[in-house]
Amino acid sequence: QALLVESGGGSVQAGGSLRLSCEASGTIYPGYFMGWFRQAPGKEREGVAALDGGGSTTVADSVKGRFTISKDNAKNTLYLQMNTLKPEDTAMYYCAADLWVGHPFGAHEYEYWGQGTQVTVSS
Secondary structure (H helix, E strand, O other), rough: OOOEEEEOOOEEEOOOOOOEEEEOOOOOOOOEEEEEEEEEEOOHHHHHHHEOOOEEEEOOOOOOEEEEEEEEEOOOEEEEEOOOOOOOHHHHEEEEOOOOOOOOOHHOOOOEOOEEEEEEEOO
């Protein structure tokens, strides 16, 4: 059984920081392709940052320079460090994983998803 569990969401003021964590277990191994997505009310799910099995990263232009994706393979845990948060970053954030994906932000390509963690940024 594959399981992804996110944590670290919360409410912050604009300019603040949060670090999201996504602990993977079961059949999701350290070499899996993993990514962070977010979905705001009334909007489509969008890719935020992704990391392939070799450690290469892809970061959306909207968060580049503010968000950093990383992984601790020993803990099989994915992180998203979010700095200089803006109200438009408010969304439910999801962690996703698959053995391989063709496009890092192709949500339909990921088989495994976490339950999500809410991030709310107030102005």
